[in-house]
Amino acid sequence: MTEKDKATPSPYLSISSAGWVEFRNDQVVLSTCKMHVYKFPFDIQSCNLSFKSILHTDEDIQLHYQENNTLITRLSREVMHTQYEWLFINMIVTNKTNRLNFNQTSVVYTITMKRRSILYIVNFILPVLFFLCLDLASFLISDTGGEKLSFKVTVLLAVTVMQLILNDILPCSSNKVPLIAVYCIGIFALMLLSLLETILVMHLIEKDSAAQDNETSRDQSTDVNCGDKSNPHRNLEISDSHCASVCDAPAEEMQSVIKEGSRSKLTDVSFAVEKVSDEPGATEKPMNRLSSNRKEEMKSGYWTRVVKIINRAFLIFYVSAVTLFLGVMFIMWNSSEDDDG
Template sequence: MVWIPDINIIESIKTEFATLENQHVQLLYQGIVLTSNTLALTSACKMDLHRFPFDVQSCSFTLQSPIHLSKELLINPFSDASFLTLSSKKAFQTQGEWELLSINISKGRANPLGQEQDQLIYTITMQRRPVLYVIIFLMPVLYFLVLDLASFFIDSSGGEKLSFKVTLLLSISVLLLLLKDMLPSTASNIPLIGMYCVVIFTLMGISVLETIFVNFLMAKGNQTVSVAAMESTSALSESVKDTTGASDSVADSSEERLYTLNVLKQILMEFQAHQNHQERKPLLEKIII
């Protein structure tokens, strides 16, 4: 025989609330009748994912009667916001991905047909736990960027550097596929984590292009050096031939000079011998006399 008013939740996306009716009614001496029901609610909440996974979301639940006006039915909270927040945190033991911050209570009025209806609004503020996303996504992407920077110290003579960079680029592509599954498709603007991944992916792509360009320049330089080496080798052979011919002519001229010196030396020796003979001849004549 207890009358329970018709109160709906506007944000609910299901018509069935799966109400678990309580069979017990408490009657206080002030004339207050207490009863409670448990509802399984599925609602739609607009979320701002710009700072994902470090975002804070607020969802509202509006209690309103579909038929009773404000002069017929007033909806008031049973407790204040602080007590409701504390009791909800105690009841909400396994918070999972979300952490309950606060529950605020406010009053409102609706005018669907020009007649006011009383509203009671509960605003639930929750914060996402970012540790899991940091470990499985943000840190690996940062490590890939560090490895890409460290790859500049790899020798560019072989193809290991380019293959290593391409492997890192493919790894970032796989992580971007994971990000697509993490983010809801209803995001109205680009999250910061998406911009973070795009910037790192762009830097690694530029790094791969830089490696390809450097390998191209090194290949062109090796070709130029080989051509210059061939030209220098031919020029060196020609100069060796010229030097050999010049050395032969120098050897011939040195032999001619040596022959001339020997002839002059022999003439000088004969002249000295003849001069000594002329000096000795008067001396012998004196001794004979």
């Protein structure tokens, strides 16, 4: 007993003509017992209440009890008008004799109770399962932005808060780790793997986009250099200035200008021949540039293809692991083993 009986003792006695004296006194007994919370909140507890004399032996006093356990269980249910967290299952009565220097018999009442689990299912187990479903649904979010990563971190923090709540409601009287703690840790580990996979995928996508940015900047610099090399307006200005100088020259200088013009025509013809001979090489350069650009595009899209393969493989693994884990937890919670060591 953990507290004294606060009930008022009965002042009545019953005396029979045969010499029997009967005294009844109802008591409210508050006691503690070891709890096995391995299957919390689906646990079934058994508590023992022992009654014996402290000084008297079996020769001095004999304890009589009702041996019909079914009758005792039925009478106990009739007395219990309200049941809160625990549901009464049955009561079993046994006797135990200690044989030391003298025989002393004790009567042991074994009370079996079952915890009401519906509140824990609704308030704890189902919310954690819903968070896991949200993490599964996050695979539909695009990997290019940061919304998927922030969403997964938020869900993971929510599961952490649920673990803190579990630490407050779970009794610390078990040698084994309770299954509900394994349930939370397993779901937390699966969601952590999902978060790490998202970080890896975003890193690969960022690596691919960086390669594409480098390729774009390289193409822009190439176009600027080509534009500086070929400027037709400068040639037009030179020719216009040449024509203007020829028209303004005096008559005695025309012959020398004509001679210079004929000499320049020969030079233009030679330049034209050289230009025609250089045209095959000039056409080969754009082809080489196109092939190099195509190789760069294939190279820049490599990590994107790797990301698609990783997402597909991890989704299959994730769904399989979640299904297997929940199935094992269901089997262990419904197993008949009650001893948690």
